[in-house]
Amino acid sequence: MTIYALSSGPGRAGIAVIRISGRASRKTLYALCNGRLPAPRVSSFRRLRHPTSREMLDEAMVLWLPGPANFTGEDMAELYVHGGRAVVTAVMNALADVGLRLAEPGEFTRRAFGNGKLDLTEAEGLADLINADTEIQRRQALAQHSGAMRARYEKWWRTLLKAMAYVEASLDFSDEADIADGAFKEAVPEARSLAAELERALADGRRGEILREGISVAIVGEPNVGKSSLLNALAGREAAIVYDEPGTTRDVIEVSLDLDGYPFVLRDTAGIREAASPVEQEGVRRALAAAEAADVVLAMVDGSCGDVGAVPAEGEAGGAPLRGSIAGAAITPSSGVKLLVVNKVDLAPPPAPGSFGPEAIYISAKTCLGLDALKAALVRFASESYGSGEAPTITRVRHRQEIGRARAALVAFLDGAEAGEAPELAAEHLREAADALGRLTGRLDVEDVLGQIFGEFCVGK
Numbered sequence: 001m002t003i004y005a006l007s008s009g010p011g012r013a014g015i016a017v018i019r020i021s022g023r024a025s026r027k028t029l030y031a032l033c034n035g036r037l038p039a040p041r042v043s044s045f046r047r048l049r050h051p052t053s054r055e056m057l058d059e060a061m062v063l064w065l066p067g068p069a070n071f072t073g074e075d076m077a078e079l080y081v082h083g084g085r086a087v088v089t090a091v092m093n094a095l096a097d098v099g100l101r102l103a104e105p106g107e108f109t110r111r112a113f114g115n116g117k118l119d120l121t122e123a124e125g126l127a128d129l130i131n132a133d134t135e136i137q138r139r140q141a142l143a144q145h146s147g148a149m150r151a152r153y154e155k156w157w158r159t160l161l162k163a164m165a166y167v168e169a170s171l172d173f174s175d176e177a178d179i180a181d182g183a184f185k186e187a188v189p190e191a192r193s194l195a196a197e198l199e200r201a202l203a204d205g206r207r208g209e210i211l212r213e214g215i216s217v218a219i220v221g222e223p224n225v226g227k228s229s230l231l232n233a234l235a236g237r238e239a240a241i242v243y244d245e246p247g248t249t250r251d252v253i254e255v256s257l258d259l260d261g262y263p264f265v266l267r268d269t270a271g272i273r274e275a276a277s278p279v280e281q282e283g284v285r286r287a288l289a290a291a292e293a294a295d296v297v298l299a300m301v302d303g304s305c306g307d308v309g310a311v312p313a314e315g316e317a318g319g320a321p322l323r324g325s326i327a328g329a330a331i332t333p334s335s336g337v338k339l340l341v342v343n344k345v346d347l348a349p350p351p352a353p354g355s356f357g358p359e360a361i362y363i364s365a366k367t368c369l370g371l372d373a374l375k376a377a378l379v380r381f382a383s384e385s386y387g388s389g390e391a392p393t394i395t396r397v398r399h400r401q402e403i404g405r406a407r408a409a410l411v412a413f414l415d416g417a418e419a420g421e422a423p424e425l426a427a428e429h430l431r432e433a434a435d436a437l438g439r440l441t442g443r444l445d446v447e448d449v450l451g452q453i454f455g456e457f458c459v460g461k
C-alpha cells in the first residue's frame with residue numbers, strides 16, 4: 001500500500017513537506033502534476049491539481065524519487081507545499097481521495113528496514129537523531145545511524161559464525177574423531193576472544209545510555225536551603241515554586257539542560273527532614289529515590305545558617321557540625337558522584353577556604369554567584385565520565401541485554417568445552433549467542449549462517 005505523511009512538523013510553517021512512498025507514488029505524482037512527471041531526483045516547480053476534480057491545490061516544488069535508490073527503497077515522491085494548515089489538509093485529502101493511506105509513526109523507516117536500507121541499530125540511531133537535543137546526543141545518534149554499531153556487531157557476528165562453523169564441522173565428522181576434535185578445538189579461542197570482547201563492551205559505565213537519556217542530576221538537602229531556587233536559576237525560568245518556608249517542594253521537578261553539548265536532566269526534590277504530613281513524607285521518599293538513582297547528587301547546604309559553624313571568623317574556633325550533614329552529605333547515589341553545594345553565600349561572610357571540604361562549590365542561587373563554577377563542574381564530570389573516546393556502542397538497555405545474553409551463552413559454551421560437554425550441546429550454546437546478536441541488528445538470517453558454515457566446511461576439508 002502506498003502511504004503518505006506530513007514529514008515536516010505539525011502546525012503552520014513557511015513550507016511543509018509531504019512524503020509519499022509505495023508503488024502508486026509515480027502515478028499519483030503524475031496525476032497531481034497534470035501529467036508532467038518531473039525528472040528523477042531533481043527539484044521541479046509544479047502547479048498541483050486534485051487528481052480527479054482538477055481543482056488547483058497549490059504551487060509547489062516536487063521531487064520524484066524512484067526506488068530503490070532512496071530512503072525507503074520503494075518509489076517515493078515529495079511535495080514541498082506552502083505550509084498553511086488548509087494547504088496541507090487539501091493536498092493530504094487529495095492523496096487519500098486517490099486511495100493512499102496515512103502512514104503510521106515510523107512506517108517509512110520500517111519499510112526502509114524491510115528493504116535492507118538500514119538495520120535495527122541504524123533505525124534506532126535515526127530515531128535518536130530526531131530526538132537529539134544536544135550536540136553530544138547528535139554526534140552519538142549520527143554515529144549509530146551511520147552504522148558505527150552495525151559495523152562492530154557484524155564483526156562479532158562473523159567471529160561467532162566462525163566458531164559455529166568449526167563446531168558444525170566437528171559434528172559432521174563425528175565418526176572421524178581426530179578431525180572432529182581438531183575442528184572443535186578451533187572454535188574455543190574464537191569463542192573466548194569474542195566473550196572477552198563482549199565483556200569489554202559491557203564495561204562501558206553505561207555511557208551511551210546515560211548520554212542518550214541525559215545525565216541525571218538530583219538536588220537534595222534539608223528544607224529551605226535553596227534547592228528550588230538553584231533549579232530555577234539553572235533552568236532560566238520559574239519551573240519550581242520558591243517560598244521562604246521549609247517543606248515547599250513535594251514533587252520531583254525535572255528540567256532538561258544543555259551544558260556545553262552535554263544533556264542533563266536536573267531534578268529538584270523535597271527537602272529532607274522528619275516530615276509530619278504524609279504528603280511531605282512521600283515527597284521525601286521520592287527525593288531519596290531520585291538521589292539514589294542519580295548520576296550526580298548536588299548535596300546542598302545553607303551557608304548562611306548560624307548553626308552551620310563551618311565559616312568561623314579568623315581565629316575563632318570551629319562551630320557546630322555541618323548542618324547539611326544529615327540531609328545532604330549522608331546521601332550517596334548508588335553509582336554516581338556527589339558534589340557539595342553551599343548556597344546563600346550572598347548572606348554569609350566569605351567562607352574560609354575548605355570550610356566545607358576541598359570539593360565544595362559556593363554559590364548564591366539568588367544572585368547567581370558561583371553558578372558558572374557549578375556548571376563547569378558538571379561539564380567536567382560529564383566529559384571525564386562519559387565524554388572520552390569514540391561514540392559508545394551501547395545506547396539502549398536492549399543492546400545491553402542482548403550482548404549480555406550472547407556473552408552468557410559463550411561462557412556456557414566455554415565451560416561446557418572445558419567439561420567435555422557433547423558437541424551437540426556446545427552447538428546449542430553458540431546458536432543461543434547467535435540468536436542474541438541477530439536480535440541486536442534485527443538481521444537474524446539463518447541462510448547467512450548456513451552460507452558461512454558451508455564455506456568454512458569446504459575450506460576445512
Ligand SMILES: Nc1nc2c(c(=O)[nH]1)N(C=O)[C@@H](CNc1ccc(C(=O)N[C@@H](CCC(=O)O)C(=O)O)cc1)CN2
Pocket residue numbers: 068069070071078117
Ligand atoms: N527531502 C528529504 N530530505 C531528507 C530525507 C528525505 O527522505 N527527503 N531523508 C530521509 O529521511 C534524510 C536523508 N536520507 C536519505 C537516505 C538515503 C537516500 C538515498 O537516496 N539513498 C540511496 C542512494 C544513496 C547514494 O546516492 O549514495 C540508496 O540507499 O540507494 C536519500 C536520503 C534527511 N533528509
Ligand SMILES: Nc1nc2c(ncn2[C@@H]2O[C@H](COP(=O)(O)OP(=O)(O)OP(=O)(O)O)[C@@H](O)[C@H]2O)c(=O)[nH]1
Pocket residue numbers: 222223224225226227228229230241242243244245246247248249250269270271272343344345346347363364365366367
Ligand atoms: N539570600 C538568599 N536567599 C536564597 C538563596 N537561595 C534561596 N534563597 C531563599 O531561600 C528560601 C527557600 O528557597 P527555596 O529555593 O524554596 O528552598 P528549597 O530548598 O527548595 O526548599 P524546600 O522546597 O522547602 O525544600 C526562599 O525564600 C529563597 O528566596 C540565596 O542564594 N540567597
Ligand SMILES: [Mg+2]
Pocket residue numbers: 227228229240241242248249268269270271
Ligand atoms: Mg523547593
